[in-house]
Amino acid sequence: MSSRRYITTPIYYVNDVPHIGHAYTSLAADTLARFHRLCGRPCRFLTGTDEHGLKIEQAAAKTGITPQAHADRFSAPFRKLWDHLDVRYDDFIRTTEPRHKRVVQDIWRRMVESGDVYVDKYEGWYSVGDEAYIDEEDIVDGKNKHSGHAVSWVEEPSYFFRLSKYAPRLLAYFEDHPEFIQPASRRNEILRFVEQGLRDISISRTTFSWGIPVPDEAGHVIYVWVDALTNYISALGGPEGALFSEFWGEGAEVTHLIGKDILRFHAVYWPAFLMSAGLPLPTRVFAHGWWTHDGEKMSKTLGNVVDPWAIVAAYGADAFRYFLLREVPFGSDGDFSEAALRGRINGELGNGYGNLLNRTAGMIARYRGGVVPPRGEAGVEDEPLLAEFKAARAALLEEMEALSFHKALAAIFGLVSAGNKYVDSAAPWALHKAGRDARLDEVLYHLAECLRILGVWTLPFLPNKAAALLDQLVIPQDLRDFASTEVWGAPLSGITLKAATPLFPRVEAPEEVAPQQPKQLKQAKQPKQPKQPKQPKQPPQQATPPQTIDYAQFMAVQIVAARVVEAEPHPNADRLLKLTVDAGEGRTRTVCAGIAAAFTPDKVKGRMVALVANLAPRVIRGVESEGMILALGEGADLKLVGVDEGVAPGARVQ
Numbered sequence: 001m002s003s004r005r006y007i008t009t010p011i012y013y014v015n016d017v018p019h020i021g022h023a024y025t026s027l028a029a030d031t032l033a034r035f036h037r038l039c040g041r042p043c044r045f046l047t048g049t050d051e052h053g054l055k056i057e058q059a060a061a062k063t064g065i066t067p068q069a070h071a072d073r074f075s076a077p078f079r080k081l082w083d084h085l086d087v088r089y090d091d092f093i094r095t096t097e098p099r100h101k102r103v104v105q106d107i108w109r110r111m112v113e114s115g116d117v118y119v120d121k122y123e124g125w126y127s128v129g130d131e132a133y134i135d136e137e138d139i140v141d142g143k144n145k146h147s148g149h150a151v152s153w154v155e156e157p158s159y160f161f162r163l164s165k166y167a168p169r170l171l172a173y174f175e176d177h178p179e180f181i182q183p184a185s186r187r188n189e190i191l192r193f194v195e196q197g198l199r200d201i202s203i204s205r206t207t208f209s210w211g212i213p214v215p216d217e218a219g220h221v222i223y224v225w226v227d228a229l230t231n232y233i234s235a236l237g238g239p240e241g242a243l244f245s246e247f248w249g250e251g252a253e254v255t256h257l258i259g260k261d262i263l264r265f266h267a268v269y270w271p272a273f274l275m276s277a278g279l280p281l282p283t284r285v286f287a288h289g290w291w292t293h294d295g296e297k298m299s300k301t302l303g304n305v306v307d308p309w310a311i312v313a314a315y316g317a318d319a320f321r322y323f324l325l326r327e328v329p330f331g332s333d334g335d336f337s338e339a340a341l342r343g344r345i346n347g348e349l350g351n352g353y354g355n356l357l358n359r360t361a362g363m364i365a366r367y368r369g370g371v372v373p374p375r376g377e378a379g380v381e382d383e384p385l386l387a388e389f390k391a392a393r394a395a396l397l398e399e400m401e402a403l404s405f406h407k408a409l410a411a412i413f414g415l416v417s418a419g420n421k422y423v424d425s426a427a428p429w430a431l432h433k434a435g436r437d438a439r440l441d442e443v444l445y446h447l448a449e450c451l452r453i454l455g456v457w458t459l460p461f462l463p464n465k466a467a468a469l470l471d472q473l474v475i476p477q478d479l480r481d482f483a484s485t486e487v488w489g490a491p492l493s494g495i496t497l498k499a500a501t502p503l504f505p506r507v508e509a510p511e512e513v514a515p516q517q518p519k520q521l522k523q524a525k526q527p528k529q530p531k532q533p534k535q536p537k538q539p540p541q542q543a544t545p546p547q548t549i550d551y552a553q554f555m556a557v558q559i560v561a562a563r564v565v566e567a568e569p570h571p572n573a574d575r576l577l578k579l580t581v582d583a584g585e586g587r588t589r590t591v592c593a594g595i596a597a598a599f600t601p602d603k604v605k606g607r608m609v610a611l612v613a614n615l616a617p618r619v620i621r622g623v624e625s626e627g628m629i630l631a632l633g634e635g636a637d638l639k640l641v642g643v644d645e646g647v648a649p650g651a652r653v654q
């Protein structure tokens, strides 16, 4: 596999301010680029803005400024947001730059020389919103049925590109390079489309002027998609550029990250243009899914477009990045909600990762004066942690190659979980009490090394928090690259840690901090009183209407899906089972449940249950219980509230 990587995002239209959809691709590209850099691979990351075309000309006309002034005004916020989100690109291309125009005209000439360009008349539908020619069968009620953008009839002289000629070559290329279009479901879509045969496409416009002129032909501007797609090579200086020979073609791996709506342009038109121009093709085009917001499609009219600035102000850039990459597989659609984001911050980030840092730094401070001890006496209890490290490292490398960000994160957080379990089973407090100093040294060393490795691995995903963690552990620069995590056992002994500050402080929903509400809820949710003499059961009284609560009050109770991973009788109470549950937090919880009359431990082990996750922990007959599982009925007739399979632990009931 080649080692020079070129990663691109779409260039964004300057008719809009950046939103979550733009941020998603840029954050994914940035994470990937950071990962390659961490691995020491030469890598170039390009983004930019798409500034020509009728859509931009019309937007400028609306505000009464020139298209160039409009482009300048709307390109800047993208750079600003990328700075704010720590998106570290190597180049930002604007299609109105001379370096870009020159290469677009060069590509045009190459296509002409190949005999693939001819003049004719275009008669058909055009969607300005999509900047695309739309087939009759894709129009419903005057709109592109896929995007909802209005279409209008166009008749004008136009240059055409012989796309039809390239269908067989494209199909042969797809066959030979199964990795070219990803994910696989999208590849099949494109295969079916090309197999039907391709029609030639119009590649110049004459009815407006905001574009790159067709060489030697007054009155025609080059179709905006020919213009825009060429950015990927104009930013390398064009086919003759030094960067082009380094990052395009032989010896380079080119990855275009895009949204699913613009796949046809990238997977059909772009390779055909490149074939015609006699240039190598990119290695892969990966189409990610779309985000909805609280279950609804985002739109300006609905006013529900997720503004990355607001999210970052409330939760921080790292948490936003983590959520987007962890919540759904990269090729799938996803739903953004602040409640789900808070769940991840408080769950695997706070209770899992942050907690491991706090516990480790706390114990090194308490038992060793804040200095990482030398390695001491190895024990069999160390083996699961070391095995998890090896498995996680292999998975991380593999999943990043596959652009499976969510699985890469799952692998890393598997090690977080193993680290927390290791604390529980090695029980440093007990070793300290028993005076087993050499063993305690070993355990504390392993925990420090585990955190260093986690810190390094999370640098691409959580650049600020991971750097803060490595700073707290005072890890030298040469122990912050991927190579330094190849084997477990870095020289950390003797390092004096800085005082730990929480990495992911708990975040509360705005509703939860409103006065009164939590109090009322606590009252409503405290039925576990010492047993009172039982009242005979009454049907609900009809006379007084049931008390209602509002949505905010409901949301203050965090009910999440959890899997029972272990179950055993409670050591001190016959009617209780002691359950170990996984609520997707990167650690497990112990929950005491009064279900022993209805369930033996093996009947609940493995089941998905509904867990009240934010009930204050309390010690029940000597065992601390962190939460409550929901059940109905009593005694032997008791039933558990179930959760369908396929729901991930940690998913919130809402």
Ligand code: ME8
Pocket: 009, 010, 011, 012, 013, 020, 021, 022, 024, 025, 050, 228, 229, 231, 258, 259, 260, 261, 262, 289, 290, 291, 292, 298
């Ligand atoms: O298409 N969820 O630019 P653009 C996820 N200029 N992604 C979304 C999204 C959502 N809700 N909404 C939009 C263009 N996107 C062209 C690209 S490249 C040579 C030219 C994504 O600003 C969308 O899928 O309209 C696309 O990948 C990107 O935002 C840019 O959209």
